[in-house]
Amino acid sequence: MKPEFMQTALNLAKNSGDDIPVGALIVKNGEIIASAVNEREKRQNAVCHAEILAIQKACKRLNNWRLTDCEMYVTLEPCPMCASAILQSRIEKLYFGAYDIVNGALGSKCDMRIIMGINIDVLGGIMEQECTDLLKNYFKELRKC
């Protein structure tokens, strides 16, 4: 686990515009092969979470739906849809920043590894404070509108 990758994901997340700020990237052999931010509002597309977009880009780059030997860094614990996509894409390690007690599907609300019977290494709470603060500030600003 390299904290600088989470810092890169966090920097990406800061440019999410009107969307909930989440950044994700996929690393293979120490190299970032895909990165994305949450674009659900921007694209008006229900599945365009950062993790899904990053998986799609990585698959395209590798021309393979199996993301073997790949790791994902994401600033927020994935929701059930994204956690399932991560498990199905064969990503081997997942590092996330903020825990999501409402929708987090890798330990907080539920654990898709147990539900799907697919195990991968997951480490949460990386740069947790910075990742949580970014989300808190977003929702604080939203309430002002």
Next chain:
Amino acid sequence: MKPEFMQTALNLAKNSGDDIPVGALIVKNGEIIASAVNEREKRQNAVCHAEILAIQKACKRLNNWRLTDCEMYVTLEPCPMCASAILQSRIEKLYFGAYDIVNGALGSKCDMRIIMGINIDVLGGIMEQECTDLLKNYFKELRKC
């Protein structure tokens, strides 16, 4: 529920090529607004299941990530990723054909409605025999290779 929509989804599924044959369509006000087949192998993309592709097309068509008043017809019980996407996209009713005891996430293996706390109407087993036979024949042919 209109069986002719499931028949249309089944006809689509028959043209899945090398992919596991699954067809999905989304109906709004009695009109098909999006349809897709499973293209995971064809596109080498881990998230390109029929349901995800249909949701993306419907969002684009309506220019809205909220698929309010929409129904999905799909030939196979959705996996956890797709079931979560369906729930998050606000699709109101889901009709599926074959049950999937291995990966089905709307009652068979697990129920994402309970896990996510989002309820929608789900009716499984529509044209079950035809939908099941299509999958069985696909896997039978695959084993011959």
